[in-house]
Amino acid sequence: MLEGLEASFRRTCPAVEHASLRWHRESRNVAHVRNDVLEPWMRGDEAGVLVTVRDGGGAGYAATSDLSDAGLAEAFRRAQGWAARTRGRSIQAEVPLPTPVEGSYEGPAEQPFTRVAPAELIDRLRQSCAEMTVDPSIVDRHASLEHVDVETLLLDSAGMRVHQRYEVTIPFAVAVAHVAGDSQVRTLGGRGHARQGGLEVLERILPPGRARRVADEARELLAAPMCPEQTCDVVLAPDQMILQIHESIGHPLELDRILGDERNYAGTSFVTLDMFGTYRYGSELLDVTFDPDVHGQVASYAFDDDGTPAKRQWLIRKGILERGLGGAASQARSGVPGVANARACAWNRPPIDRMANLNLEPGTSSFDELVGAVEDGVYMETNCSWSIDDARNKFQFGCEMGRRIRDGKLAELVRKPNYRGISATFWRNLAGVGDASTREVLGTPNCGKGEPNQMVRVGHASPACHFRDIAVFGGA
Amino acid sequence: MSDRTDSARTWWEGLARAAFSGLQAGERLDVYYAGESSDFARFNAGRVRQGGTVEQNRVSLSLSCGARQASSAIDLAGQLDADTLRVRQEVAALRALVPALPEDPWLLLADGEPDTVREVTGRPDDPGDVLDLVVGSAPAGADVVGIYAAGTVRRAFASSTGQRNWHEVASSHLDWSAHRQDARDRAVKKDLAGPSFDASAFERKAGEVARELEVLARPAHKVAPGRYRAWLGPAALHEWMQMLAWGGFGLKAQRTKQSPLLRMLEGDARFGTDVHLEEHVEGALAPAFQGDGFARPARVPLVTAGAPAGALVSPRSSREFGVPHTGASDAERPEALTMAGGSLAPDDVLGSLGTGLYVGNLWYLNFSDRMACRATGMTRFATFWVEGGEIVAPVDTMRFDETAYHMLGDNLVAIGSDVETLADGSTYGARSTDVWRLPGVLVEDYALTL
Numbered sequence: 001m002l003e004g005l006e007a008s009f010r011r012t013c014p015a016v017e018h019a020s021l022r023w024h025r026e027s028r029n030v031a032h033v034r035n036d037v038l039e040p041w042m043r044g045d046e047a048g049v050l051v052t053v054r055d056g057g058g059a060g061y062a063a064t065s066d067l068s069d070a071g072l073a074e075a076f077r078r079a080q081g082w083a084a085r086t087r088g089r090s091i092q093a094e095v096p097l098p099t100p101v102e103g104s105y106e107g108p109a110e111q112p113f114t115r116v117a118p119a120e121l122i123d124r125l126r127q128s129c130a131e132m133t134v135d136p137s138i139v140d141r142h143a144s145l146e147h148v149d150v151e152t153l154l155l156d157s158a159g160m161r162v163h164q165r166y167e168v169t170i171p172f173a174v175a176v177a178h179v180a181g182d183s184q185v186r187t188l189g190g191r192g193h194a195r196q197g198g199l200e201v202l203e204r205i206l207p208p209g210r211a212r213r214v215a216d217e218a219r220e221l222l223a224a225p226m227c228p229e230q231t232c233d234v235v236l237a238p239d240q241m242i243l244q245i246h247e248s249i250g251h252p253l254e255l256d257r258i259l260g261d262e263r264n265y266a267g268t269s270f271v272t273l274d275m276f277g278t279y280r281y282g283s284e285l286l287d288v289t290f291d292p293d294v295h296g297q298v299a300s301y302a303f304d305d306d307g308t309p310a311k312r313q314w315l316i317r318k319g320i321l322e323r324g325l326g327g328a329a330s331q332a333r334s335g336v337p338g339v340a341n342a343r344a345c346a347w348n349r350p351p352i353d354r355m356a357n358l359n360l361e362p363g364t365s366s367f368d369e370l371v372g373a374v375e376d377g378v379y380m381e382t383n384c385s386w387s388i389d390d391a392r393n394k395f396q397f398g399c400e401m402g403r404r405i406r407d408g409k410l411a412e413l414v415r416k417p418n419y420r421g422i423s424a425t426f427w428r429n430l431a432g433v434g435d436a437s438t439r440e441v442l443g444t445p446n447c448g449k450g451e452p453n454q455m456v457r458v459g460h461a462s463p464a465c466h467f468r469d470i471a472v473f474g475g476a
Numbered sequence: 477m478s479d480r481t482d483s484a485r486t487w488w489e490g491l492a493r494a495a496f497s498g499l500q501a502g503e504r505l506d507v508y509y510a511g512e513s514s515d516f517a518r519f520n521a522g523r524v525r526q527g528g529t530v531e532q533n534r535v536s537l538s539l540s541c542g543a544r545q546a547s548s549a550i551d552l553a554g555q556l557d558a559d560t561l562r563v564r565q566e567v568a569a570l571r572a573l574v575p576a577l578p579e580d581p582w583l584l585l586a587d588g589e590p591d592t593v594r595e596v597t598g599r600p601d602d603p604g605d606v607l608d609l610v611v612g613s614a615p616a617g618a619d620v621v622g623i624y625a626a627g628t629v630r631r632a633f634a635s636s637t638g639q640r641n642w643h644e645v646a647s648s649h650l651d652w653s654a655h656r657q658d659a660r661d662r663a664v665k666k667d668l669a670g671p672s673f674d675a676s677a678f679e680r681k682a683g684e685v686a687r688e689l690e691v692l693a694r695p696a697h698k699v700a701p702g703r704y705r706a707w708l709g710p711a712a713l714h715e716w717m718q719m720l721a722w723g724g725f726g727l728k729a730q731r732t733k734q735s736p737l738l739r740m741l742e743g744d745a746r747f748g749t750d751v752h753l754e755e756h757v758e759g760a761l762a763p764a765f766q767g768d769g770f771a772r773p774a775r776v777p778l779v780t781a782g783a784p785a786g787a788l789v790s791p792r793s794s795r796e797f798g799v800p801h802t803g804a805s806d807a808e809r810p811e812a813l814t815m816a817g818g819s820l821a822p823d824d825v826l827g828s829l830g831t832g833l834y835v836g837n838l839w840y841l842n843f844s845d846r847m848a849c850r851a852t853g854m855t856r857f858a859t860f861w862v863e864g865g866e867i868v869a870p871v872d873t874m875r876f877d878e879t880a881y882h883m884l885g886d887n888l889v890a891i892g893s894d895v896e897t898l899a900d901g902s903t904y905g906a907r908s909t910d911v912w913r914l915p916g917v918l919v920e921d922y923a924l925t926l
Contacts, residue, residue, distance in 0.1 A: 028549075037580065037581060037582060038577060038578055038580065039580075039792075040538070040545045040546060040547050040580065040583070041545075041546040041547070041573060041577055042546075042547050042548070042549070043546065043547065043548035043549070043566075043569065043570070043573070044548060044549040044550070045548070045549075045550045045551070045566070046534070046549065046550070046551050047551055048532075048551050050528075059526075059527075060527050060528050060529075061526065061527070061528030061529075062528055062529045062530075062531070063528065063529070063530040063531065063532070064530075064531045064553075064554075065531075065532070065533060065551040065552060065553050065554070066531070066553035066554055066555060066558075067553065068553065068555065068558070071553060071555070075531075078528075078529045079528065079529075081529075082527045082528050082529065085527065085603060085604045085607065086517075086524040086527050086607075089522070089523050089524050089607075089611065090523065090524050090527075091520070091523050091524065091525045091526075092524075092525065092526060117576065118573060118576040118577070119576045122576075122577070122578070139732050139733050140732035140733075140734065176732060176733065176734055178732075178733035181738070181739065181742060181744065181847070182847055183733045183734060183738070183846075183847055185734070259520070260520050260521060260619065260621060260655070261518070261520050261525050261621070263520070263619075263621040263653060263655055263663065264621045264622040264623065264651065264652060264653045264665070265623070265651075267839075267856075268660065268661075346905075347551075348530045348532055349530075350526050350528065352526075385842045385843055385844060385852075386842055387840045387841060387842040387852050387853055387854070387875075388840060388854075389839070389840070389854040389856070389873050389875070390661075390839055390840070390854065390856055390873070391660070391661065391873070394854065394873065394875050394926050396842075396844065396852045396875060396877070396925075396926070398842075398843070398844055416845055418844050420852075420875070420925070420926055422926075448904065451516075451518045451622070451623035451651075451903070452514075452516050452518075452530075452623065452625060452903035452907075453902060453903045453904040454904075455904055455905075474845075475844070475845030475847070475848060475850070476845045476848030476850045476879060
């Protein structure tokens with residue numbers, strides 16, 4: 001199929017300064033058991049191409065699922081129309097053309113999804129769902145698995161050819177416990193545990209027996225006291241750290257936000273271009289990398305969707321801001337060093353600056369040492385609420401589960417733990433970074449941004465971390 | 477739909493006939509179509525960041541054998557011969573899958589639902605003309621930033637039982653903001669939606685932008701965390717209602733105790749008696765049928781006189797909970813939420829506010845306590861400090877943390893008489909057809925926290 005598409009591209013590519021074609025296919029299967037009943041099995045095969053044209057000082061794109069010669073020719077005609085329409089006022093037409101490269105990427109899949117019979121997978125999910133029947137207070141139980149087979153091909157008129165393929169697997173278990181006017185939801189997987197790989201991801205995240213703990217914790221939270229309102233130390237688990245990194249490091253460092261492209265929708269940034277190279281973003285313990293080469297992390301790749309080769313880069317080292325999250329176009333516009341992160345969510349959207357794998361590097365403290373450094377504080381797990389201003393500065397986040405820390409030891413559960421702060425000062429209160437034994441490689445399938453809107457998968461790996469003097473509070 | 481085909485509807489009808497012709501005994505096939513021909517142009521500071529066209533034909537096939545069903549969503553070319561082949565391949569894949577599935581006790585298939593046709597045409601925009609007008613519209617010292625999205629949106633349903641539904645609407649949506657170059661976070665947001673781009677309406681709104689940017693030039697009024705009398709305009713209330721719609725009105729969330737309105741449903745809280753909410757699809761941009769072919773009633777009362785009056789019920793929840801469905805999608809989320817206007821005339825808003833906050837927009841809400849219907853979020857774009865019924869200064873971005881029961885209950889002072897039509901500019905995967913109609917609200921003791 002790809003050979004035929006390449007031949008069609010060569011036949012239909014117009015004689016312009018530069019043209020490209022990006023084919024993007026996502027084949028999806030979703031199996032979802034709710035309260036022991038399988039919901040209708042969902043398949044999907046979403047595929048098409050986005051062609052681009054740069055010519056005469058203008059630039060445009062056109063997306064279509066018609067891959068015939070006539071379909072591609074029509075798409076190129078439309079893209080040329082946009083290039084003419086934007087002549088003299090196109091930002092895209094003024095950034096450097098990509099350097100032609102050839103390459104490929106193949107993601108890991110120890111147990112390819114296609115090797116498992118649907119009936120076997122359904123039984124497996126039913127088992128997890130049934131495990132959550134621990135108590136009459138559990139009123140809703142879900143066990144699901146989403147698997148996506150992603151394949152892209154990028155060609156351009158200068159000879160570029162980049163082929164990439166990987167599988168993504170997202171297990172999810174949810175238990176809802178309810179009694180006397182209050183409900184507590186506990187989850188595992190889903191929002192925070194997207195990984196590249198096949199069914200081995202299901203076995204790692206949601207092995208037999210693991211779902212029961214999800215339900216037990218939801219039930220136990222019903223009886224827990226409310227999280228106290230106080231300013232104190234917090235220790236954040238990796239599945240909350242990824243949200244903290246995402247919202248208050250990832251988005252603020254996106255160069256297109258700093259350049260103002262997102263001012264009408266996703267917002268701006270408290271970071272300005274003059275801060276790169278000198279700004280103290282956090283304490284000396286803060287080390288953050290863009291790392292597209294972590295085995296199994298959900299946004300690992302060899303090239304971004306502009307065809308820029310991807311490699312590990314330091315964004316923040318010893319607390320100092322070094323580099324932004326911007327692809328070749330944003331780097332040219334801003335004059336700030338960036339990374340290979342021009343990404344599109346699907347065949348019908350053009351690439352923009354996105355997070356990919358954005359990781360907080362491990363420190364030297366064991367989990368016990370992190371907790372041991374806290375006299376009176378709160379430990380929080382699993383994000384459930386996120387809100388931050390459009391400059392990515394004033395934030396308020398909530399977690400599913402909290403636990404008091406007293407005299408350096410984990411103590412009783414607390415429910416509805418929330419905390420708020422300001423990005424520009426929060427990271428300077430980073431007082432302890434967990435070592436590799438506390439690190440988890442996680443990722444979310446739902447990062448939204450862009451006009452038209454795009455939802456992409458992003459990876460975050462983080463150890464547990466300790467912060468001082470944080471405003472903590474509970475529910476109403 | 478490609479220009480090379482006769483029309484989208486002809487293609488669709490041919491595709492449905494071809495898809496159903498190969499079915500085997502005992503099989504039923506339902507097909508839902510979500511297509512669009514869209515022009516998108518995003519712009520920043522007088523220049524076009526990206527501009528292009530998307531031609532999209534996504535078809536969802538649901539094959540049922542008795543109480544077993546599997547579905548598949550595929551993208552098609554818009555060319556009947558090639559698409560017929562592709563649909564038959566996918567039906568064959570579903571045919572292989574269905575026997576492996578257990579019977580589904582909650583499966584409810586459309587039966588006896590009406591055939592419908594709705595076509596709303598508009599004069600096609602010339603995107604170049606729109607860009608000429610919009611991209612260069614920034615007043616001196618300001619940037620305009622935003623997105624223009626226009627073209628035809630199509631939804632359709634066809635069943636092997638014979639049911640046919642077609643919905644095709646032309647829409648043009650300009651969603652933009654103007655930002656002062658001399659001060660970060662000083663911006664005005666507007667939108668303009670209709671079947672076609674309305675240049676004279678744009679000129680009027682551009683004039684409003686210029687006037688509001690002048691006010692934003694004044695030094696900011698510092699607001700400390702605390703409780704304030706506040707006017708939340710329709711766009712701000714829209715953000716709040718998006719939170720309530722996240723499980724608030726759906727039967728499944730209500731019955732599984734996850735609705736943020738649970739306290740109201742259990743009689744422990746209520747909104748003010750002037751608060752009336754309903755799903756009102758009649759005449760809306762959203763189709764009058766949902767993805768499984770069920771018709772949607774013109775109106776579904778949700779809150780009447782401040783108390784629960786109904787829920788959005790999908791066919792699946794209907795089976796599970798033994799309640800008649802309301803033609804809701806599986807998400808059981810409003811697509812045409814309407815709140816009744818009150819008595820506060822637009823010209824009286826500032827005077828009635830007296831001293832306090834005039835909030836045009838809110839941003840990035842999320843629950844800080846879902847069960848208490850308490851949410852946090854930010855002010856964004858034009859938010860002003862008002863004294864003596866006059867706007868005196870802009871207010872820098874502030875965080876709030878408040879419950880809907882205070883805002884629409886104990887602390888509700890008045891509801892605006894003007895009900896604004898708010899077209900959803902969301903384009904995740906496809907252009908949204910949601911249109912909500914909401915007034916603004918004047919509230920006491922609105923809690924700012926950071």
